Amino acid sequence: MVAVELLHTARVPARTLGAARALxxxxxxxxxxxxxxxxxxxxxxxxxxxxxxLVGHGAVVxxxxxxxxxxxxxxxxxxxxxxxxxxxxxxxxxxxxxxxDVVRGAYELGALGATDDGAALYTARGWQRWxxxxxxxxxxxxVRTPDADGAVLxxxxxxxxxxxxxxxxxxxxxxxx
Ligand SMILES: CC(C)(COP(=O)(O)OP(=O)(O)OC[C@H]1O[C@@H](n2cnc3c(N)ncnc32)[C@H](O)[C@@H]1OP(=O)(O)O)[C@@H](O)C(=O)NCCC(=O)NCCS
Numbered sequence: 756m757v758a759v760e761l762l763h764t765a766r767v768p769a770r771t772l773g774a775a776r777a778l779x780x781x782x783x784x785x786x787x788x789x790x791x792x793x794x795x796x797x798x799x800x801x802x803x804x805x806x807x808x809l810v811g812h813g814a815v816v817x818x819x820x821x822x823x824x825x826x827x828x829x830x831x832x833x834x835x836x837x838x839x840x841x842x843x844x845x846x847x848x849x850x851x852x853x854x855x856d857v858v859r860g861a862y863e864l865g866a867l868g869a870t871d872d873g874a875a876l877y878t879a880r881g882w883q884r885w886x887x888x889x890x891x892x893x894x895x896x897x898v899r900t901p902d903a904d905g906a907v908l909x910x911x912x913x914x915x916x917x918x919x920x921x922x923x924x925x926x927x928x929x930x931x932x
Contacts, residue, residue, distance in 0.1 A: 757810060757846055759853045760802045767800055774809045775800065775834075782836035790929025795834035801853040803837075803846050811837045811846040815854045820866055821892065821923040827914055830854075830862035835873060847876055855880070858910055865910030866924075868903060868932040882908040883918060890923040891931040897923055903932040 764772075779787045779795075795814040803811030813835040819826040832854055837846045858865035869877055878884070885907040889900045907922065924931055 757803050757805050757844075757849050759811075759849050760804065761853050761857070762800050762802065764796045764798065764800065767802070771802065771809065775802070775812045778809060778812055778838060779834055779836050782838060787834075788929065790927075791834065794831075794927065794929065798830075798833075799854075799857055801850045803850050805841075805846075810841045811850045813847070813850040813854050815857050815865075817862070818866070819925045820864060822864075822916065822920060823914075825914070827863045828861075829864045829866050830858035832858075832865065832867040835867075835876075848880070851876070851880055855910060859912065863912050863914045864916070865912070867908055868906055868930070869908050874906075874908065877908050882910050884908055885918055885922050887917070887919045888921050889932065890921060891926060892923050893926045893931070900924075900932060907932055 776792055779792070794816065798814055798816030801813045802809060814833045815830045816833060818829045818831040820829045821827070835847060835850060855865065865882070867877065867882070884905065889903040889907055890897050891900050909916065
């Protein structure tokens with residue numbers, strides 16, 4: 756039985772943040788760095804617990820994504836992971852249900868950069884692949900991010916979207932998407 760707790764970073768005990776970081780390092784096979792962790796901080800964490808053990812993590816943080824001439828208030832989903840021994844039991848689905856509730860209640864749009872493993876999870880839940888060109892608004896202006904093309908998924912909200920149009924994210928250290 757999995758219970759999902761939603762907590763702002765400021766309210767997550769340091770021990771739990773440490774457990775979440777360890778879970779992410781393990782789940783991504785050490786392809787998860789300090790910048791990736793930084794991207795998951797400052798918003799809400801969905802923490803999945805089973806028998807007192809942290810068995811799943813995801814976070815939603817606010818970003819601005821520019822589309823159709825607007826800077827959309829976006830709930831960006833970060834750092835979704837489940838330990839390998841716990842997978843295919845619906846844990847990530849429970850984490851995502853909690854995060855999607857936040858996205859629908861507080862943001863104009865949901866977005867995330869998906870791994871190959873993750874994409875199937877999200878598309879089965881109604882997330883849609885962005886088909887148009889992606890870019891970042893960085894210190895040098897707007898720069899195309901061709902590596903992110905096809906890997907960005909969105910959860911449409913109230914704002915009309917053209918999935919073949921351009922989508923530009925705000926700047927941050929590390930992977931911008
Ligand atoms: C992706 C991940 C979070 C999925 O966690 P999970 O708890 O196993 O996911 P769920 O059990 O809730 O899966 C729900 C559905 O998503 C789909 N799905 C999940 N993982 C999948 C995979 N590896 N391949 C194909 N479909 C998958 C399936 O439709 C699954 O339903 P089913 O088991 O009835 O077929 C987990 O594999 C993981 O931590 N991977 C490494 C880190 C990572 O890539 N995170 C995603 C970042 S974008």
